[in-house]
Amino acid sequence: MEKIQMIYNLITGSKKARKDLKIRDVFYMIFLAIFLGIALSELIFKISIINTKSDYAQMKDTFYTGMLPLRIIKLCLIVPITEEIFFRGILYNAIKIFGFKEENLCIKAMLITSLIFAILHLNPMQIIYAFCLSMIIIYEYEKYKTLVIPMIIHIVNNTVTVFASFLNLSWMEKIRNSYGIYILIIVMFVFAGIIEYVSYIDKKKRPEIFYE
16 A cells, blocks of 8 residues: 555655646647647757668557557556656656756756666667657656656647557658658747647746645
C-alpha cells in the first residue's frame, strides 16, 4: 500500500500541484503535443544530414506495421506512462538531487536526462526527435510540478504518430517534396507557441495556493 502511495505521489505531485492543475491545462498540453509533434518530426525529417528516409521507413516497419490492438495500447499508453515515471519522475529528479549542487541545476539535469532518453531510442531519427521531445516535456513538468502533464504530452505524441502510420497520406508526401512543408512547419510552431504562451499566462495569473 505504501508503494502504491509513493507511485501516486510521484505521478500527481504535491497537494498544491494537484489543486492547481485544471482541465484546461490538459487541453493546452494535448494541442501543444499535436502541433509540436508535427512540427518537430517534419523539421527533423527535412534537415537531418543522415539518411532520414531509410531511417523513417525502418522505424515504421519496426513499430507500426501490422500492429495488433495490444501493441497499439502498449505504444500509446503503457510505454509513455512507464517512461515518464522512470525518466522524468525518477531519473531527472535523482540527477537534480544527487547530481549537481550549483546554478543551472535544472538545465543540466534536463540535458543529461534528455540525452539518455534519446540514446536509448537507438534509431538516429528517433534520437534527435526524442531529445527535443524530452526537453519540452521536462520544461512542462517544471511548470506544472506533476507527471500528469508529461504523460499527457507523451501519450498524445505517440498516439498521433501511431495512428498517422495507418493512413494513406499521399498528400503529405507531396507537401514534403515541396516548399509547402516549410509553411506547415512554421504554422505548427506558431500554433504551439501561441498555446504555450496562453498556458503560461493562464497559470501565472492564478492565485497562490498555500497548505499548512
